[in-house]
Amino acid sequence: MTPCPPRGALTAGRVLADLTWLRVGGPADWLFQPADEADLTQFLAQLPADVPVFPIGVGSNLIVRDGGIRGVVIRLGRGFNGIEVDPESGIVTAGAAALDAHVARRAAEAGRDLTFLRTIPGSIGGAVRMNAGCYGSYVADHLIDIRAVTRDGRPVTIPAGDLALAYRSSSLPDGWIVTGARLRADAADPAQLAQRMDEQLARRDASQPVKERSAGSTFRNPAGFSSTGRADDRHDLKAWTLIDAAGLRGHRLGGAQMSEKHPNFLLNTGDASAADLEALGELVRARVRETSGHALQWEVIRIGEPAP
Structure with missing residues:
Protein backbone atom coordinates (compact mmCIF):
# COMPACT_ATOMS: atom_id res chain seq x y z
CA MET A 1 0.00 0.00 0.00
CA GLY A 79 4.87 2.01 21.42
CA PHE A 80 2.60 4.83 22.58
CA ASN A 81 1.50 3.88 26.10
CA GLY A 82 4.38 5.07 28.28
CA ILE A 83 3.74 7.14 31.43
CA GLU A 84 6.35 9.26 33.21
CA VAL A 85 5.82 11.48 36.27
CA ASP A 86 8.29 14.17 37.30
CA PRO A 87 7.74 14.40 41.07
CA GLU A 88 9.39 17.83 41.32
CA SER A 89 7.64 19.71 38.51
CA GLY A 90 4.40 17.76 38.66
CA ILE A 91 4.50 17.22 34.89
CA VAL A 92 3.00 13.94 33.73
CA THR A 93 4.03 12.77 30.26
CA ALA A 94 1.77 10.11 28.78
CA GLY A 95 1.58 8.37 25.43
CA ALA A 96 -1.69 8.65 23.55
CA ALA A 97 -2.43 4.94 24.06
CA ALA A 98 -1.98 5.14 27.84
CA LEU A 99 -5.28 4.44 29.56
CA ASP A 100 -6.76 7.37 31.47
CA ALA A 101 -7.15 5.21 34.57
CA HIS A 102 -3.51 4.13 34.44
CA VAL A 103 -2.34 7.72 34.15
CA ALA A 104 -4.43 8.71 37.18
CA ARG A 105 -3.01 5.84 39.25
CA ARG A 106 0.62 6.43 38.27
CA ALA A 107 0.31 10.14 39.04
CA ALA A 108 -1.32 9.42 42.40
CA GLU A 109 1.44 7.01 43.37
CA ALA A 110 3.89 9.88 42.79
CA GLY A 111 1.78 12.28 44.85
CA ARG A 112 0.27 14.14 41.89
CA ASP A 113 -3.43 14.71 41.38
CA LEU A 114 -5.01 13.67 38.10
CA THR A 115 -7.74 11.70 39.85
CA PHE A 116 -10.45 13.08 37.56
CA LEU A 117 -9.10 10.69 34.89
CA ARG A 118 -9.62 7.58 37.01
CA THR A 119 -13.18 6.78 35.95
CA ILE A 120 -12.98 8.10 32.37
CA PRO A 121 -13.01 5.13 29.98
CA GLY A 122 -10.50 5.44 27.19
CA SER A 123 -6.97 6.60 26.50
CA ILE A 124 -5.13 9.90 26.63
CA GLY A 125 -5.32 10.54 22.88
CA GLY A 126 -9.11 10.51 22.94
CA ALA A 127 -9.20 12.43 26.21
CA VAL A 128 -7.22 15.25 24.57
CA ARG A 129 -9.25 15.31 21.37
CA MET A 130 -12.55 15.40 23.30
CA ASN A 131 -11.34 17.46 26.28
CA ALA A 132 -12.58 14.72 28.56
CA GLY A 133 -13.72 15.64 32.03
CA CYS A 134 -15.25 14.33 35.21
CA TYR A 135 -16.11 15.65 38.68
CA GLY A 136 -15.71 19.26 37.54
CA SER A 137 -12.21 18.90 36.05
CA TYR A 138 -11.25 18.74 32.38
CA VAL A 139 -8.14 17.91 30.39
CA ALA A 140 -8.03 21.62 29.51
CA ASP A 141 -7.42 22.43 33.18
CA HIS A 142 -4.17 20.43 33.18
CA LEU A 143 -2.88 20.14 29.62
CA ILE A 144 0.48 21.77 28.78
CA ASP A 145 0.95 20.55 25.21
CA ILE A 146 0.58 17.56 22.95
CA ARG A 147 2.69 15.68 20.49
CA ALA A 148 0.95 14.81 17.19
CA VAL A 149 1.59 13.72 13.62
CA THR A 150 -0.16 15.65 10.87
CA ARG A 151 -2.07 13.98 8.05
CA ASP A 152 0.91 14.52 5.73
CA GLY A 153 3.34 12.95 8.18
CA ARG A 154 4.93 15.86 10.05
CA PRO A 155 5.58 15.47 13.80
CA VAL A 156 4.47 18.59 15.69
CA THR A 157 4.20 19.87 19.24
CA ILE A 158 1.07 21.91 19.92
CA PRO A 159 0.56 24.08 23.03
CA ALA A 160 -2.74 23.53 24.81
CA GLY A 161 -3.75 27.11 24.09
CA ASP A 162 -3.73 26.41 20.35
CA LEU A 163 -6.22 23.55 20.58
CA ALA A 164 -9.33 25.64 21.35
CA LEU A 165 -10.35 23.13 24.02
CA ALA A 166 -14.05 23.46 24.82
CA TYR A 167 -16.79 21.24 26.21
CA ARG A 168 -16.12 17.79 24.70
CA SER A 169 -14.25 19.26 21.75
CA SER A 170 -10.97 20.58 20.37
CA SER A 171 -9.79 22.10 17.10
CA LEU A 172 -7.42 19.24 16.27
CA PRO A 173 -7.80 18.67 12.51
CA ASP A 174 -9.27 15.47 11.12
CA GLY A 175 -6.60 12.95 10.24
CA TRP A 176 -4.05 14.27 12.73
CA ILE A 177 -2.93 11.65 15.23
CA VAL A 178 -2.20 12.55 18.85
CA THR A 179 0.83 10.55 19.99
CA GLY A 180 1.35 11.95 23.50
CA ALA A 181 0.56 14.69 25.98
CA ARG A 182 2.06 16.55 28.93
CA LEU A 183 -0.19 17.45 31.83
CA ARG A 184 0.42 19.50 34.95
CA ALA A 185 -0.73 17.93 38.22
CA ASP A 186 -0.88 19.45 41.70
CA ALA A 187 0.90 17.85 44.63
CA ALA A 188 -1.22 15.86 47.08
CA ASP A 189 -0.93 13.03 49.57
CA PRO A 190 -0.83 9.66 47.74
CA ALA A 191 -3.00 7.96 50.36
CA GLN A 192 -5.67 10.63 50.07
CA LEU A 193 -5.58 10.42 46.28
CA ALA A 194 -5.97 6.64 46.43
CA GLN A 195 -8.94 7.00 48.77
CA ARG A 196 -10.55 9.59 46.48
CA MET A 197 -10.20 7.29 43.48
CA ASP A 198 -11.72 4.39 45.41
CA GLU A 199 -14.68 6.60 46.30
CA GLN A 200 -15.05 7.69 42.67
CA LEU A 201 -15.08 4.08 41.51
CA ALA A 202 -17.69 3.15 44.09
CA ARG A 203 -19.84 6.09 43.06
CA ARG A 204 -19.52 5.14 39.39
CA ASP A 205 -20.29 1.48 39.98
CA ALA A 206 -23.39 2.39 41.99
CA SER A 207 -24.86 4.62 39.29
CA GLN A 208 -23.60 3.28 35.93
CA PRO A 209 -24.02 -0.06 34.10
CA VAL A 210 -20.29 -0.84 34.17
CA LYS A 211 -20.81 -4.57 33.52
CA GLU A 212 -22.86 -4.02 30.35
CA ARG A 213 -21.73 -3.36 26.78
CA SER A 214 -21.87 0.41 26.51
CA ALA A 215 -19.80 3.35 25.29
CA GLY A 216 -20.17 5.51 28.37
CA SER A 217 -22.40 8.58 28.25
CA THR A 218 -24.28 8.60 24.95
CA PHE A 219 -25.20 12.29 24.82
CA ARG A 220 -23.47 15.42 26.04
CA ASN A 221 -25.04 17.27 28.91
CA PRO A 222 -26.62 20.49 27.66
CA ALA A 223 -23.73 22.91 28.09
CA GLY A 224 -23.86 25.85 30.43
CA PHE A 225 -21.09 28.40 30.70
CA SER A 226 -18.41 28.82 33.34
CA SER A 227 -17.39 32.14 34.84
CA THR A 228 -14.71 32.41 32.13
CA GLY A 229 -17.31 32.03 29.40
CA ARG A 230 -16.20 28.52 28.43
CA ALA A 231 -18.98 26.02 27.77
CA ASP A 232 -19.00 23.16 30.25
CA ASP A 233 -21.38 20.82 32.07
CA ARG A 234 -20.87 22.11 35.60
CA HIS A 235 -24.55 22.78 36.18
CA ASP A 236 -27.64 20.87 37.19
CA LEU A 237 -29.22 20.09 33.79
CA LYS A 238 -28.09 16.63 32.73
CA ALA A 239 -28.88 14.59 29.65
CA TRP A 240 -30.03 11.60 31.68
CA THR A 241 -32.74 13.61 33.43
CA LEU A 242 -34.14 14.74 30.07
CA ILE A 243 -34.13 11.15 28.77
CA ASP A 244 -35.77 9.89 31.95
CA ALA A 245 -38.43 12.60 31.82
CA ALA A 246 -39.17 11.59 28.21
CA GLY A 247 -40.03 8.09 29.46
CA LEU A 248 -37.10 6.36 27.76
CA ARG A 249 -35.32 4.71 30.68
CA GLY A 250 -34.94 1.08 29.61
CA HIS A 251 -36.39 1.68 26.13
CA ARG A 252 -35.44 -0.96 23.56
CA LEU A 253 -35.04 -1.04 19.79
CA GLY A 254 -33.83 -4.30 18.30
CA GLY A 255 -30.82 -5.35 20.35
CA ALA A 256 -30.20 -1.83 21.65
CA GLN A 257 -31.44 -0.46 24.98
CA MET A 258 -31.20 2.69 27.05
CA SER A 259 -29.97 1.48 30.43
CA GLU A 260 -32.43 1.01 33.27
CA LYS A 261 -29.68 1.96 35.69
CA HIS A 262 -28.52 5.13 33.90
CA PRO A 263 -30.72 6.22 30.98
CA ASN A 264 -27.90 8.12 29.22
CA PHE A 265 -26.06 4.83 28.62
CA LEU A 266 -26.81 3.09 25.33
CA LEU A 267 -26.38 -0.68 25.63
CA ASN A 268 -25.82 -3.59 23.30
CA THR A 269 -27.92 -6.26 24.99
CA GLY A 270 -26.17 -8.99 23.01
CA ASP A 271 -27.23 -8.93 19.38
CA ALA A 272 -27.50 -5.23 18.48
CA SER A 273 -26.25 -3.91 15.18
CA ALA A 274 -24.70 -0.48 14.85
CA ALA A 275 -27.90 0.50 13.03
CA ASP A 276 -29.98 -0.53 16.06
CA LEU A 277 -27.82 1.56 18.39
CA GLU A 278 -27.79 4.65 16.21
CA ALA A 279 -31.52 4.42 15.49
CA LEU A 280 -32.33 4.20 19.19
CA GLY A 281 -30.07 7.19 19.84
CA GLU A 282 -31.87 9.22 17.20
CA LEU A 283 -35.25 8.18 18.62
CA VAL A 284 -34.10 9.45 22.02
CA ARG A 285 -32.96 12.75 20.54
CA ALA A 286 -36.31 13.22 18.78
CA ARG A 287 -38.36 12.36 21.87
CA VAL A 288 -36.32 14.63 24.14
CA ARG A 289 -36.68 17.47 21.67
CA GLU A 290 -40.45 16.95 21.65
CA THR A 291 -40.81 16.76 25.43
CA SER A 292 -38.28 19.35 26.59
CA GLY A 293 -37.20 21.45 23.64
CA HIS A 294 -33.56 20.46 24.19
CA ALA A 295 -31.52 19.16 21.26
CA LEU A 296 -29.23 16.49 22.67
CA GLN A 297 -25.84 16.18 20.97
CA TRP A 298 -24.11 12.84 20.55
CA GLU A 299 -21.07 12.31 22.77
CA VAL A 300 -20.46 8.86 21.31
CA ILE A 301 -18.57 9.20 18.03
CA ARG A 302 -20.21 7.52 15.03
CA ILE A 303 -18.07 6.77 11.98
CA GLY A 304 -18.24 4.67 8.84
CA GLU A 305 -20.97 3.70 6.43
CA PRO A 306 -24.27 1.89 6.93
CA ALA A 307 -24.56 -1.70 5.76
CA PRO A 308 -25.49 -2.02 2.05
Whole structure:
Protein backbone atom coordinates (compact mmCIF):
# COMPACT_ATOMS: atom_id res chain seq x y z
CA MET A 1 0.00 0.00 0.00
CA THR A 2 3.01 2.29 0.55
CA PRO A 3 6.37 2.44 -1.26
CA CYS A 4 8.24 1.50 1.93
CA PRO A 5 6.53 -1.19 4.02
CA PRO A 6 5.81 -0.07 7.60
CA ARG A 7 7.32 -1.84 10.58
CA GLY A 8 3.98 -1.98 12.33
CA ALA A 9 1.01 -4.19 11.44
CA LEU A 10 -1.01 -3.24 8.34
CA THR A 11 -4.12 -5.37 7.88
CA ALA A 12 -6.60 -5.27 4.99
CA GLY A 13 -10.34 -5.67 5.57
CA ARG A 14 -10.06 -5.77 9.36
CA VAL A 15 -13.46 -6.08 11.06
CA LEU A 16 -13.56 -3.53 13.88
CA ALA A 17 -16.35 -4.83 16.11
CA ASP A 18 -13.99 -6.48 18.60
CA LEU A 19 -12.03 -3.22 18.93
CA THR A 20 -15.03 -1.29 20.29
CA TRP A 21 -16.73 -1.56 23.66
CA LEU A 22 -20.15 -1.86 21.99
CA ARG A 23 -18.87 -4.78 19.87
CA VAL A 24 -20.40 -3.56 16.60
CA GLY A 25 -18.98 -2.41 13.31
CA GLY A 26 -17.96 -3.55 9.85
CA PRO A 27 -14.48 -3.77 8.33
CA ALA A 28 -11.99 -0.99 7.72
CA ASP A 29 -10.32 -1.00 4.33
CA TRP A 30 -7.05 -1.00 6.28
CA LEU A 31 -6.07 -1.08 9.94
CA PHE A 32 -2.59 0.25 10.73
CA GLN A 33 -0.92 -0.29 14.09
CA PRO A 34 2.38 1.63 13.96
CA ALA A 35 5.45 0.43 15.81
CA ASP A 36 6.40 3.92 16.99
CA GLU A 37 6.12 7.58 16.02
CA ALA A 38 8.75 7.31 13.28
CA ASP A 39 6.80 4.45 11.71
CA LEU A 40 3.58 6.46 11.87
CA THR A 41 5.28 9.54 10.39
CA GLN A 42 6.68 7.56 7.45
CA PHE A 43 3.37 5.83 6.79
CA LEU A 44 1.33 9.04 6.69
CA ALA A 45 3.94 10.85 4.59
CA GLN A 46 3.66 8.12 1.93
CA LEU A 47 -0.11 7.62 2.13
CA PRO A 48 -1.98 9.30 -0.77
CA ALA A 49 -3.61 12.53 0.40
CA ASP A 50 -7.07 11.44 -0.79
CA VAL A 51 -7.17 8.39 1.51
CA PRO A 52 -9.19 9.18 4.67
CA VAL A 53 -7.50 8.51 8.03
CA PHE A 54 -9.40 7.75 11.24
CA PRO A 55 -7.60 7.36 14.58
CA ILE A 56 -9.24 5.16 17.20
CA GLY A 57 -8.19 4.37 20.75
CA VAL A 58 -9.67 1.57 22.82
CA GLY A 59 -13.08 2.08 21.21
CA SER A 60 -14.76 3.12 24.46
CA ASN A 61 -16.66 6.04 22.92
CA LEU A 62 -17.33 4.76 19.43
CA ILE A 63 -19.96 3.30 17.13
CA VAL A 64 -18.53 1.93 13.90
CA ARG A 65 -21.37 1.56 11.44
CA ASP A 66 -22.16 -1.87 9.98
CA GLY A 67 -20.77 -1.11 6.52
CA GLY A 68 -17.34 -0.34 7.94
CA ILE A 69 -14.86 2.42 7.15
CA ARG A 70 -13.47 3.40 3.78
CA GLY A 71 -9.89 4.46 4.38
CA VAL A 72 -7.24 3.71 6.98
CA VAL A 73 -7.99 3.27 10.67
CA ILE A 74 -4.95 3.94 12.86
CA ARG A 75 -4.76 2.38 16.31
CA LEU A 76 -1.83 3.12 18.58
CA GLY A 77 -0.50 0.41 20.84
CA ARG A 78 2.48 -0.45 23.00
CA GLY A 79 4.87 2.01 21.42
CA PHE A 80 2.60 4.83 22.58
CA ASN A 81 1.50 3.88 26.10
CA GLY A 82 4.38 5.07 28.28
CA ILE A 83 3.74 7.14 31.43
CA GLU A 84 6.35 9.26 33.21
CA VAL A 85 5.82 11.48 36.27
CA ASP A 86 8.29 14.17 37.30
CA PRO A 87 7.74 14.40 41.07
CA GLU A 88 9.39 17.83 41.32
CA SER A 89 7.64 19.71 38.51
CA GLY A 90 4.40 17.76 38.66
CA ILE A 91 4.50 17.22 34.89
CA VAL A 92 3.00 13.94 33.73
CA THR A 93 4.03 12.77 30.26
CA ALA A 94 1.77 10.11 28.78
CA GLY A 95 1.58 8.37 25.43
CA ALA A 96 -1.69 8.65 23.55
CA ALA A 97 -2.43 4.94 24.06
CA ALA A 98 -1.98 5.14 27.84
CA LEU A 99 -5.28 4.44 29.56
CA ASP A 100 -6.76 7.37 31.47
CA ALA A 101 -7.15 5.21 34.57
CA HIS A 102 -3.51 4.13 34.44
CA VAL A 103 -2.34 7.72 34.15
CA ALA A 104 -4.43 8.71 37.18
CA ARG A 105 -3.01 5.84 39.25
CA ARG A 106 0.62 6.43 38.27
CA ALA A 107 0.31 10.14 39.04
CA ALA A 108 -1.32 9.42 42.40
CA GLU A 109 1.44 7.01 43.37
CA ALA A 110 3.89 9.88 42.79
CA GLY A 111 1.78 12.28 44.85
CA ARG A 112 0.27 14.14 41.89
CA ASP A 113 -3.43 14.71 41.38
CA LEU A 114 -5.01 13.67 38.10
CA THR A 115 -7.74 11.70 39.85
CA PHE A 116 -10.45 13.08 37.56
CA LEU A 117 -9.10 10.69 34.89
CA ARG A 118 -9.62 7.58 37.01
CA THR A 119 -13.18 6.78 35.95
CA ILE A 120 -12.98 8.10 32.37
CA PRO A 121 -13.01 5.13 29.98
CA GLY A 122 -10.50 5.44 27.19
CA SER A 123 -6.97 6.60 26.50
CA ILE A 124 -5.13 9.90 26.63
CA GLY A 125 -5.32 10.54 22.88
CA GLY A 126 -9.11 10.51 22.94
CA ALA A 127 -9.20 12.43 26.21
CA VAL A 128 -7.22 15.25 24.57
CA ARG A 129 -9.25 15.31 21.37
CA MET A 130 -12.55 15.40 23.30
CA ASN A 131 -11.34 17.46 26.28
CA ALA A 132 -12.58 14.72 28.56
CA GLY A 133 -13.72 15.64 32.03
CA CYS A 134 -15.25 14.33 35.21
CA TYR A 135 -16.11 15.65 38.68
CA GLY A 136 -15.71 19.26 37.54
CA SER A 137 -12.21 18.90 36.05
CA TYR A 138 -11.25 18.74 32.38
CA VAL A 139 -8.14 17.91 30.39
CA ALA A 140 -8.03 21.62 29.51
CA ASP A 141 -7.42 22.43 33.18
CA HIS A 142 -4.17 20.43 33.18
CA LEU A 143 -2.88 20.14 29.62
CA ILE A 144 0.48 21.77 28.78
CA ASP A 145 0.95 20.55 25.21
CA ILE A 146 0.58 17.56 22.95
CA ARG A 147 2.69 15.68 20.49
CA ALA A 148 0.95 14.81 17.19
CA VAL A 149 1.59 13.72 13.62
CA THR A 150 -0.16 15.65 10.87
CA ARG A 151 -2.07 13.98 8.05
CA ASP A 152 0.91 14.52 5.73
CA GLY A 153 3.34 12.95 8.18
CA ARG A 154 4.93 15.86 10.05
CA PRO A 155 5.58 15.47 13.80
CA VAL A 156 4.47 18.59 15.69
CA THR A 157 4.20 19.87 19.24
CA ILE A 158 1.07 21.91 19.92
CA PRO A 159 0.56 24.08 23.03
CA ALA A 160 -2.74 23.53 24.81
CA GLY A 161 -3.75 27.11 24.09
CA ASP A 162 -3.73 26.41 20.35
CA LEU A 163 -6.22 23.55 20.58
CA ALA A 164 -9.33 25.64 21.35
CA LEU A 165 -10.35 23.13 24.02
CA ALA A 166 -14.05 23.46 24.82
CA TYR A 167 -16.79 21.24 26.21
CA ARG A 168 -16.12 17.79 24.70
CA SER A 169 -14.25 19.26 21.75
CA SER A 170 -10.97 20.58 20.37
CA SER A 171 -9.79 22.10 17.10
CA LEU A 172 -7.42 19.24 16.27
CA PRO A 173 -7.80 18.67 12.51
CA ASP A 174 -9.27 15.47 11.12
CA GLY A 175 -6.60 12.95 10.24
CA TRP A 176 -4.05 14.27 12.73
CA ILE A 177 -2.93 11.65 15.23
CA VAL A 178 -2.20 12.55 18.85
CA THR A 179 0.83 10.55 19.99
CA GLY A 180 1.35 11.95 23.50
CA ALA A 181 0.56 14.69 25.98
CA ARG A 182 2.06 16.55 28.93
CA LEU A 183 -0.19 17.45 31.83
CA ARG A 184 0.42 19.50 34.95
CA ALA A 185 -0.73 17.93 38.22
CA ASP A 186 -0.88 19.45 41.70
CA ALA A 187 0.90 17.85 44.63
CA ALA A 188 -1.22 15.86 47.08
CA ASP A 189 -0.93 13.03 49.57
CA PRO A 190 -0.83 9.66 47.74
CA ALA A 191 -3.00 7.96 50.36
CA GLN A 192 -5.67 10.63 50.07
CA LEU A 193 -5.58 10.42 46.28
CA ALA A 194 -5.97 6.64 46.43
CA GLN A 195 -8.94 7.00 48.77
CA ARG A 196 -10.55 9.59 46.48
CA MET A 197 -10.20 7.29 43.48
CA ASP A 198 -11.72 4.39 45.41
CA GLU A 199 -14.68 6.60 46.30
CA GLN A 200 -15.05 7.69 42.67
CA LEU A 201 -15.08 4.08 41.51
CA ALA A 202 -17.69 3.15 44.09
CA ARG A 203 -19.84 6.09 43.06
CA ARG A 204 -19.52 5.14 39.39
CA ASP A 205 -20.29 1.48 39.98
CA ALA A 206 -23.39 2.39 41.99
CA SER A 207 -24.86 4.62 39.29
CA GLN A 208 -23.60 3.28 35.93
CA PRO A 209 -24.02 -0.06 34.10
CA VAL A 210 -20.29 -0.84 34.17
CA LYS A 211 -20.81 -4.57 33.52
CA GLU A 212 -22.86 -4.02 30.35
CA ARG A 213 -21.73 -3.36 26.78
CA SER A 214 -21.87 0.41 26.51
CA ALA A 215 -19.80 3.35 25.29
CA GLY A 216 -20.17 5.51 28.37
CA SER A 217 -22.40 8.58 28.25
CA THR A 218 -24.28 8.60 24.95
CA PHE A 219 -25.20 12.29 24.82
CA ARG A 220 -23.47 15.42 26.04
CA ASN A 221 -25.04 17.27 28.91
CA PRO A 222 -26.62 20.49 27.66
CA ALA A 223 -23.73 22.91 28.09
CA GLY A 224 -23.86 25.85 30.43
CA PHE A 225 -21.09 28.40 30.70
CA SER A 226 -18.41 28.82 33.34
CA SER A 227 -17.39 32.14 34.84
CA THR A 228 -14.71 32.41 32.13
CA GLY A 229 -17.31 32.03 29.40
CA ARG A 230 -16.20 28.52 28.43
CA ALA A 231 -18.98 26.02 27.77
CA ASP A 232 -19.00 23.16 30.25
CA ASP A 233 -21.38 20.82 32.07
CA ARG A 234 -20.87 22.11 35.60
CA HIS A 235 -24.55 22.78 36.18
CA ASP A 236 -27.64 20.87 37.19
CA LEU A 237 -29.22 20.09 33.79
CA LYS A 238 -28.09 16.63 32.73
CA ALA A 239 -28.88 14.59 29.65
CA TRP A 240 -30.03 11.60 31.68
CA THR A 241 -32.74 13.61 33.43
CA LEU A 242 -34.14 14.74 30.07
CA ILE A 243 -34.13 11.15 28.77
CA ASP A 244 -35.77 9.89 31.95
CA ALA A 245 -38.43 12.60 31.82
CA ALA A 246 -39.17 11.59 28.21
CA GLY A 247 -40.03 8.09 29.46
CA LEU A 248 -37.10 6.36 27.76
CA ARG A 249 -35.32 4.71 30.68
CA GLY A 250 -34.94 1.08 29.61
CA HIS A 251 -36.39 1.68 26.13
CA ARG A 252 -35.44 -0.96 23.56
CA LEU A 253 -35.04 -1.04 19.79
CA GLY A 254 -33.83 -4.30 18.30
CA GLY A 255 -30.82 -5.35 20.35
CA ALA A 256 -30.20 -1.83 21.65
CA GLN A 257 -31.44 -0.46 24.98
CA MET A 258 -31.20 2.69 27.05
CA SER A 259 -29.97 1.48 30.43
CA GLU A 260 -32.43 1.01 33.27
CA LYS A 261 -29.68 1.96 35.69
CA HIS A 262 -28.52 5.13 33.90
CA PRO A 263 -30.72 6.22 30.98
CA ASN A 264 -27.90 8.12 29.22
CA PHE A 265 -26.06 4.83 28.62
CA LEU A 266 -26.81 3.09 25.33
CA LEU A 267 -26.38 -0.68 25.63
CA ASN A 268 -25.82 -3.59 23.30
CA THR A 269 -27.92 -6.26 24.99
CA GLY A 270 -26.17 -8.99 23.01
CA ASP A 271 -27.23 -8.93 19.38
CA ALA A 272 -27.50 -5.23 18.48
CA SER A 273 -26.25 -3.91 15.18
CA ALA A 274 -24.70 -0.48 14.85
CA ALA A 275 -27.90 0.50 13.03
CA ASP A 276 -29.98 -0.53 16.06
CA LEU A 277 -27.82 1.56 18.39
CA GLU A 278 -27.79 4.65 16.21
CA ALA A 279 -31.52 4.42 15.49
CA LEU A 280 -32.33 4.20 19.19
CA GLY A 281 -30.07 7.19 19.84
CA GLU A 282 -31.87 9.22 17.20
CA LEU A 283 -35.25 8.18 18.62
CA VAL A 284 -34.10 9.45 22.02
CA ARG A 285 -32.96 12.75 20.54
CA ALA A 286 -36.31 13.22 18.78
CA ARG A 287 -38.36 12.36 21.87
CA VAL A 288 -36.32 14.63 24.14
CA ARG A 289 -36.68 17.47 21.67
CA GLU A 290 -40.45 16.95 21.65
CA THR A 291 -40.81 16.76 25.43
CA SER A 292 -38.28 19.35 26.59
CA GLY A 293 -37.20 21.45 23.64
CA HIS A 294 -33.56 20.46 24.19
CA ALA A 295 -31.52 19.16 21.26
CA LEU A 296 -29.23 16.49 22.67
CA GLN A 297 -25.84 16.18 20.97
CA TRP A 298 -24.11 12.84 20.55
CA GLU A 299 -21.07 12.31 22.77
CA VAL A 300 -20.46 8.86 21.31
CA ILE A 301 -18.57 9.20 18.03
CA ARG A 302 -20.21 7.52 15.03
CA ILE A 303 -18.07 6.77 11.98
CA GLY A 304 -18.24 4.67 8.84
CA GLU A 305 -20.97 3.70 6.43
CA PRO A 306 -24.27 1.89 6.93
CA ALA A 307 -24.56 -1.70 5.76
CA PRO A 308 -25.49 -2.02 2.05
